[in-house]
Amino acid sequence: DAGVIQSPRHEVTEMGQEVTLRCKPISGHNSLFWYRQTMMRGLELLIYFNNNVPIDDSGMPEDRFSAKMPNASFSTLKIQPSEPRDSAVYFCASSPSAYGYTFGSGTRLTVV
Amino acid sequence: DQQVKQNSPSLSVQEGRISILNCDYTNSMFDYFLWYKKYPAEGPTFLISISSIKDKNEDGRFTVFLNKSAKHLSLHIVPSQPGDSAVYFCAASYTDKLIFGTGTRLQVFP
Numbered sequence: 001d002a003g004v005i006q007s008p009r010h011e012v013t014e015m016g017q018e019v020t021l022r023c024k025p026i027s028g029h030n031s032l033f034w035y036r037q038t039m040m041r042g043l044e045l046l047i048y049f050n051n052n053v054p055i056d057d058s059g060m061p062e063d064r065f066s067a068k069m070p071n072a073s074f075s076t077l078k079i080q081p082s083e084p085r086d087s088a089v090y091f092c093a094s095s096p097s098a099y100g101y102t103f104g105s106g107t108r109l110t111v112v
Numbered sequence: 113d114q115q116v117k118q119n120s121p122s123l124s125v126q127e128g129r130i131s132i133l134n135c136d137y138t139n140s141m142f143d144y145f146l147w148y149k150k151y152p153a154e155g156p157t158f159l160i161s162i163s164s165i166k167d168k169n170e171d172g173r174f175t176v177f178l179n180k181s182a183k184h185l186s187l188h189i190v191p192s193q194p195g196d197s198a199v200y201f202c203a204a205s206y207t208d209k210l211i212f213g214t215g216t217r218l219q220v221f222p
Contacts, residue, residue: 006154031208042214043156043201056209091155097166101210103155 004104006092012110018080021107024073025094033101033102034067037089049075084109115203117141118213124194125220131189133216138183142204142211145178147187150215159200160187192220204210 005024006112013019033048047057049069057067064083069075078087087110093103116134125126125131130159133147148156162169162176162185175188189196197220202213 002177012202033209035212040214041114043203045211050208093155093204097208101158103157105153105155 004092004094006104006107008091008107009105010108011108012112013082015111017111018078018107019082019086019111021077021090021109023075023077023104025092026102027073029094029096030072031097032069032075032076032096033041035091035093035103037091038072039054043091043106046077051109052082059077079109081090082109084091084111086100087111114214115142116202116211120216121214122217122219125192125218126190127194127220127222130217131187131192131196131220133187133189133200133202133218135185135187135213136183137161137185139204139206139211141206144205145185146203146205146210147176148172148192148201148203148212150201152216158203165209173212189218190216193222194222197219204207 007022009014031050034046037043046059047067052069067077089101089108090104091106093101095101113189115138146161147159149159150156160174160176162178167178178185198213199217201215203210
């Protein structure tokens, strides 16, 4: 079991550019979560999917953020256009239940 | 609106002594509480949990205490070891999503 796989590990982009973060959940896990880690707010839940369907996106900061899960083995988080305040570590997690979260190693995003 | 709060951003403890990490929450609907541990450049990993029907859960050196009336939980690590140095996140759940606190950085020194 390779765990939750996120790519890229690091992303540096210029303000205004589109950024796409990718996640491959653990096979058999039917829930997928996107979190953002910042010093001020800790781990913020952005959006989560259950059986590939978005259930709660109330944590998405604004319309510049969007997330998709076209199938059970892949999800993307897109920021367009990116801004310096989006700089953070973005984590993907998957779970077979409400409590058994497994996190990926994260993507460190820097917007300059 | 931070529903789960960890008011101590950092804690420094000597090896062998007890580490106590605290967490407060505001939503009385939370029914399950967890602690996660995070090393640099890695994702958080599950450490220990407690259901709202209990007030204590122990796993080796780690014990979590829950005080529902005070909406407070704590993590005790005894004895603390240098390898325990990490960021610890408290989390709470009442549906199928986890709400995390801001984290406490624990440093255990020799």
